[in-house]
Amino acid sequence: MYWGRSFASKLTGKHKVSTGISPSGYIHFGNVREVMTGDIIHKSIQMEGMESSFIYLCDDIDPLRKVYPFLPESYEKHVGKPLRDIPAPEGNLSYSEFFIQPFIETMKKLNISPEIIRTGELYRDGKLGDLIEESIKKKDQIRQILEQFSGRELENDWYPYNPRCSQCGRINSAKATGFSNGKVSYQCTCGFNGESDIYKDEGKLPWRIEWPAKWKILGVTVEPFGKDHGTQGGSYDTGKAISETVFNYPAPAPMMFERILLKGKGAMHSSTGINIPASEMLKFSPPEIIRYVIARVPPTRYIDFDPGSGFLNLVDEYERLHRLKKEGKLDEDKSTILEICETGRDQEQIPDFRHLTTLVQIYSDDKRVSEIISSDGKTYSPDILHERIEMARDWIKNHAPEDSKFRILGIKEKTNLTEEQRKVICELHRVLDSKTEWTPESIHESSRVAIESSGLEPSAGFVAIYMTIIGKERGPRLGYFLAGMDRNTVLSRLEFICGDSP
RNA sequence: GGGCCCAUAGCUCAGCUAGGUAGAGCAUCUGGCUUUUAACCAGAGGGUCAGGGGUUCGAAUCCCCUUGGGCCCGCCA
Numbered sequence: 119m120y121w122g123r124s125f126a127s128k129l130t131g132k133h134k135v136s137t138g139i140s141p142s143g144y145i146h147f148g149n150v151r152e153v154m155t156g157d158i159i160h161k162s163i164q165m166e167g168m169e170s171s172f173i174y175l176c177d178d179i180d181p182l183r184k185v186y187p188f189l190p191e192s193y194e195k196h197v198g199k200p201l202r203d204i205p206a207p208e209g210n211l212s213y214s215e216f217f218i219q220p221f222i223e224t225m226k227k228l229n230i231s232p233e234i235i236r237t238g239e240l241y242r243d244g245k246l247g248d249l250i251e252e253s254i255k256k257k258d259q260i261r262q263i264l265e266q267f268s269g270r271e272l273e274n275d276w277y278p279y280n281p282r283c284s285q286c287g288r289i290n291s292a293k294a295t296g297f298s299n300g301k302v303s304y305q306c307t308c309g310f311n312g313e314s315d316i317y318k319d320e321g322k323l324p325w326r327i328e329w330p331a332k333w334k335i336l337g338v339t340v341e342p343f344g345k346d347h348g349t350q351g352g353s354y355d356t357g358k359a360i361s362e363t364v365f366n367y368p369a370p371a372p373m374m375f376e377r378i379l380l381k382g383k384g385a386m387h388s389s390t391g392i393n394i395p396a397s398e399m400l401k402f403s404p405p406e407i408i409r410y411v412i413a414r415v416p417p418t419r420y421i422d423f424d425p426g427s428g429f430l431n432l433v434d435e436y437e438r439l440h441r442l443k444k445e446g447k448l449d450e451d452k453s454t455i456l457e458i459c460e461t462g463r464d465q466e467q468i469p470d471f472r473h474l475t476t477l478v479q480i481y482s483d484d485k486r487v488s489e490i491i492s493s494d495g496k497t498y499s500p501d502i503l504h505e506r507i508e509m510a511r512d513w514i515k516n517h518a519p520e521d522s523k524f525r526i527l528g529i530k531e532k533t534n535l536t537e538e539q540r541k542v543i544c545e546l547h548r549v550l551d552s553k554t555e556w557t558p559e560s561i562h563e564s565s566r567v568a569i570e571s572s573g574l575e576p577s578a579g580f581v582a583i584y585m586t587i588i589g590k591e592r593g594p595r596l597g598y599f600l601a602g603m604d605r606n607t608v609l610s611r612l613e614f615i616c617g618d619s620p
Numbered sequence: 621g622g623g624c625c626c627a628u629a630g631c632u633c634a635g636c637u638a639g640g641u642a643g644a645g646c647a648u649c650u651g652g653c654u655u656u657u658a659a660c661c662a663g664a665g666g667g668u669c670a671g672g673g674g675u676u677c678g679a680a681u682c683c684c685c686u687u688g689g690g691c692c693c694g695c696c697a
Contacts (some may be wrong), residue, residue: 349693435646
């Protein structure tokens with residue numbers, strides 16, 4: 119059984135799936151796995167005939183932890199402030215919105231549509247107030263759980279609350295000193311003493327308590343999370359204990375997922391530069407394929423993503439699955455995967471991606487590419503066609519391995535041919551030069567004639583021609599290929615190689 | 621120090637949570653197609669399922685150990 123349905127089939131009743139992120143920087147493909155895993159589980163629960171809703175939390179009240187490599191030095195003064203209170207590196211948005219908004223757009227394109235909830239608003243609207251009060255009242259019990267599970271020791275005057283200093287704006291530098299009438303008094307390292315209203319966004323719970331508190335107030339029943347939270351004594355363990363023994367709420371069913379690695383480079387991190395931003399993925403990958411990369415394997419496996427030839431193979435595989443489905447030859451699991459990968463578009467209207475990656479290297483004009491790709495008799499939606507052409511161009515430019523790329527050689531550029539192959543070129547030049555027609559069919563016919571009269575094996579003859587034009591042994595279908603080039607350029611090139619006897 | 625994941629054909633992996641004759645795609649080779657969308661069709665070769673032990677009538681699959689690769693936690697989130 120497909121992993122998503124297998125997971126869902128063990129559940130009963132009505133569900134709310136939740137995931138989220140602290141928008142502290144550019145959101146990359148590795149982060150997509152979290153929300154995708156949530157989406158897959160959400161949809162799988164529905165497939166199993168149960169009701170499900172899906173929420174995505176943007177932890178915009180989390181503090182900026184440090185000056186990340188992509189930030190200017192001047193951000194030093196913002197370290198410790200909530201992300202939503204800091205200006206974005208560019209533009210007029212807040213820091214958190216600057217990073218989360220493009221990601222919300224990315225999710226839309228990926229057909230992921232959770233309800234977006236900003237954690238800062240939960241505090242502002244007082245939704246967490248009661249649980250904050252409960253946490254403070256039961257702080258010894260919480261302290262005991264945290265110390266027992268994580269093995270660390272908390273100070274005697276520890277409070278399960280981080281006030282936001284109303285003077286310096288930091289949420290990590292004020293120390294809670296007391297609690298009465300719904301207000302936490304604090305002393306900040308900036309010298310300011312004040313009070314925070316726990317029913318307003320004047321402070322926050324520390325993560326390990328905030329997580330289970332959010333489960334309870336939002337009614338979360340299923341939550342996927344990365345292995346960083348899932349380690350023994352990690353925040354899921356403590357969250358579960360706090361949720362069940364302090365808040366009296368059953369912890370959500372966990373689903374731990376592995377990371378996405380970049381093939382040959384390692385785990386994706388926003389700080390190390392080893393990553394592909396989520397928005398950049400969509401520049402070269404159809405959204406269905408992004409879904410497919412994540413949906414096809416169980417979350418417990420790490421994904422070694424290869425944006426080069428591995429990516430193209432994946433696209434092929436996906437397109438093949440669609441053909442098999444049409445023929446009714448697909449087993450249940452694979453059918454489920456395709457269903458999960460849907461983005462609401464008709465697969466019939468989507469052109470062969472591998473073919474496009476070739477065509478865009480022959481023709482710089484998108485109209486020509488469209489004409490050729492449509493010559494198979496199918497009608498493609500102009501929008502999708504345009505989008506896929508852009509993707510193919512981006513892939514060739516930024517991700518394609520050398521094998522998949524070619525360059526048309528200059529008229530007087532050297533190439534490596536045997537004497538026999540050179541004769542094929544002379545013959546081809548002679549045949550083409552005598553023709554006035556410059557069409558794919560005519561060129562294809564001419565090349566066949568030229569190779570035949572040279573006495574070489576057809577394959578060797580084609581190698582000679584490809585070596586001459588692009589310096590490689592294979593290439594795109596010859597007739598269409600040369601017809602797309604300027605006739606005089608091709609003839610000059612053939613003439614030069616013909617005369618260039620060793 | 622602790623936890624998790626991975627190891628199956630040259631490559632990428634499926635099969636493992638129902639224990640029952642080791643699979644797919646790519647690559648290679650053979651044949652076909654008046655030689656191609658870097659195709660397509662038919663067929664072939666190719667594996668001590670990392671190693672060892674255990675349970676079992678039977679183990680790639682379940683349990684234990686070892687080796688190798690990788691990730692996470694032990695600050696914060």
